[in-house]
Amino acid sequence: MSCMWKFLKPKNSNLRLWQLALLALLFVFWHVMTTPGLIPPMMFANDNQAAFFFGEPLKMAARVWAWFVTDADIYQHLGITLAETLMAFAIGSGLGLAGGLWLALAPMASSILEPYIKAMNAMPRIILAPIFSVWFGLGMGSKVALGVTLVFFIVFFNVYQGVKEVSPVVLASARMLGADARQLLRHVYLPSATSWVFSSLHTSVGLAFVGAVVGEYLGSSQGVGYLILQAEGSFDINTVMAGIVVLTVFALALDSLVGRVETRLMKWQPRSGETEKL
Amino acid sequence: MTAALDLQGVACTFTAKHDPSQRYTAVQNVSLSVGAGEFVSVVGPTGCGKSTLLNVGAGLLAPSTGTVRVFGQPLLGINQRAGYMFQAESLMPWRTALGNVMAGLEFRGMPEQEARAQSEDWLRRVGLGAFGDRYPHQMSGGMRKRVSLAQTLVLDPDIILMDEPFSALDIQTRQLMENELLALWAAKKKAVLFITHDLDEAIAMSDRVVVMSAGPGSHPIGDFSIDIERPRDVAEVKMTPRFIELHQAIWAVLREEVLKGYQQQLKAA
Numbered sequence: 001m002s003c004m005w006k007f008l009k010p011k012n013s014n015l016r017l018w019q020l021a022l023l024a025l026l027f028v029f030w031h032v033m034t035t036p037g038l039i040p041p042m043m044f045a046n047d048n049q050a051a052f053f054f055g056e057p058l059k060m061a062a063r064v065w066a067w068f069v070t071d072a073d074i075y076q077h078l079g080i081t082l083a084e085t086l087m088a089f090a091i092g093s094g095l096g097l098a099g100g101l102w103l104a105l106a107p108m109a110s111s112i113l114e115p116y117i118k119a120m121n122a123m124p125r126i127i128l129a130p131i132f133s134v135w136f137g138l139g140m141g142s143k144v145a146l147g148v149t150l151v152f153f154i155v156f157f158n159v160y161q162g163v164k165e166v167s168p169v170v171l172a173s174a175r176m177l178g179a180d181a182r183q184l185l186r187h188v189y190l191p192s193a194t195s196w197v198f199s200s201l202h203t204s205v206g207l208a209f210v211g212a213v214v215g216e217y218l219g220s221s222q223g224v225g226y227l228i229l230q231a232e233g234s235f236d237i238n239t240v241m242a243g244i245v246v247l248t249v250f251a252l253a254l255d256s257l258v259g260r261v262e263t264r265l266m267k268w269q270p271r272s273g274e275t276e277k278l
Numbered sequence: 279m280t281a282a283l284d285l286q287g288v289a290c291t292f293t294a295k296h297d298p299s300q301r302y303t304a305v306q307n308v309s310l311s312v313g314a315g316e317f318v319s320v321v322g323p324t325g326c327g328k329s330t331l332l333n334v335g336a337g338l339l340a341p342s343t344g345t346v347r348v349f350g351q352p353l354l355g356i357n358q359r360a361g362y363m364f365q366a367e368s369l370m371p372w373r374t375a376l377g378n379v380m381a382g383l384e385f386r387g388m389p390e391q392e393a394r395a396q397s398e399d400w401l402r403r404v405g406l407g408a409f410g411d412r413y414p415h416q417m418s419g420g421m422r423k424r425v426s427l428a429q430t431l432v433l434d435p436d437i438i439l440m441d442e443p444f445s446a447l448d449i450q451t452r453q454l455m456e457n458e459l460l461a462l463w464a465a466k467k468k469a470v471l472f473i474t475h476d477l478d479e480a481i482a483m484s485d486r487v488v489v490m491s492a493g494p495g496s497h498p499i500g501d502f503s504i505d506i507e508r509p510r511d512v513a514e515v516k517m518t519p520r521f522i523e524l525h526q527a528i529w530a531v532l533r534e535e536v537l538k539g540y541q542q543q544l545k546a547a
Contacts, residue, residue, distance in 0.1 A: 172338055173368035175356055177382035177433065187381065191372040268372045270415035 031057045055237040063242040080223045084140050084212035088147020089205055096152045097197060100159025101189060125149045129218050138219050147211025151204045155197055162196030163189050198266055201258050209251055280350040281311040282437050282469035283335050288344030290330050304330045306495035310488060315467035319480035321532060322490030323539030328473045332439050335471060336362050361435035363426050365442045369414045375425045376401060376410035382433045400428040420451040431462065437469045456483060456512040464509060477532065481524055482512040489531050492539035500531040
């Protein structure tokens with residue numbers, strides 16, 4: 001018994017195992033609690049009600065399987081959602097970078113616009129979705145626009161901060177080395193700001209995804225958000241759950257992709273615990 | 279002969295950003311000139327405005343009154359003929375060692391291949407030939423200072439401004455760097471304005487040592503010519519009788535100012 005515990009005790013080497021075990025446990029718990037007739041009903045009067053409200057993991061898995069393998073009809077929706085996410089992310093970051101650089105380097109403009117920026121940031125911007133639907137229609141445009149408004153401010157504030165916090169010594173040094181205003185922007189402000197953009201990348205990719213899905217959910221004819229909306233309309237909780245799981249997996253995948261790009265581009269930045277020195 | 283860098287009657291008064299009535303005069307009535315090929319050190323108590331003077335000479339800071347001339351020409355904006363080695367970290371963290379050395383040449387529009395060749399040559403001269411692809415965070419403090427040195431010297435400036443460049447280094451690395459700097463300087467004979475708080479370093483390296491009074495309104499109160507033969511070794515020269523003589527003479531002037539500066543800091547605290 002004790003030898004078995006020695007093997008199972010949580011430690012770094014079997015971390016992944018424990019994480020998977022936890023996931024399995026969660027699904028087993030879900031299965032046991034919802035499958036009609038498996039255990040006597042506790043919360044509900046009727047045997048089928050738990051399954052109606054919470055779905056059943058096996059049926060949900062079957063749904064996912066059908067989407068990806070037997071019917072293979074989710075790829076189009078997934079492609080739309082991902083395209084919206086990437087477009088929102090690219091446009092939002094680009095605008096945020098440009099706006100942040102501009103306002104950080106033009107103190108007067110930044111003073112004038114300050115209350116408006118504060119107001120725009122404080123506003124719950126999801127509420128713009130209905131307006132965007134009217135302006136850009138029910139296609140991809142309105143979803144991208146929603147994502148852009150979410151991503152823009154994250155990147156904008158980070159770039160603004162990044163430019164403000166450029167080391168004055170590095171700046172003076174670059175000027176002494178003969179950099180003119182354009183070269184300062186290109187070789188000092190921009191690289192410094194990019195590092196801040198990357199530090200906000202995880203958040204902004206997540207928000208671009210939120211913008212796309214919420215946009216679809218509020219009104220669309222394709223995309224994963226649309227699938228969830230359709231299923232909800234017919235009380236098909238298993239499909240709703242399946243949609244949530246698929247979205248979560250893809251959000252995780254996007255996040256790890258960002259992590260990879262970040263390590264590649266930001267290799268000049270010291271990471272804590274890195275001891276490579278000579 | 280016109281001086282490489284000539285400050286006449288320079289004063290710098292700073293006002294507090296939110297309260298213009300609060301003003302502080304860092305330096306006042308400073309006249310200082312550095313001849314072409316001359317190595318001049320400025321010593322003084324902490325907070326006496328040594329760095330302010332250097333920034334004025336670099337053109338990063340315009341003096342409140344007084345004139346600055348570079349080889350006879352009044353200085354407007356950045357001093358194009360000067361290289362500046364800062365006390366704090368000044369390397370661009372997103373560029374490799376080689377990229378940092380190349381930066382100045384790139385800004386001047388030199389073709390990349392030529393800039394790379396010259397920069398690699400300078401990295402070798404400061405003993406970092408094999409470390410060109412390292413980022414600043416991957417190097418030790420001493421190595422970063424060498425990169426800064428190469429970055430400044432690759433542009434072949436006529437005036438070199440140095441603000442306590444080696445103060446953050448340990449004593450061995452420091453002596454090594456000081457000797458290297460002297461060797462590089464002897465080969466090219468640039469005008470050097472060297473700021474330090476270390477009197478030993480100042481005497482060992484310079485042709486002339488200028489002593490500043492304690493702030494506020496600090497100004498030169500002593501100007502000593504260092505007539506010790508070159509080439510010198512910074513460690514060995516400290517043992518010679520002439521060095522000790524000069525040290526005593528300058529310290530006699532500096533001592534009182536250091537104490538004054540210390541008293542003021544105590545009062546302010």
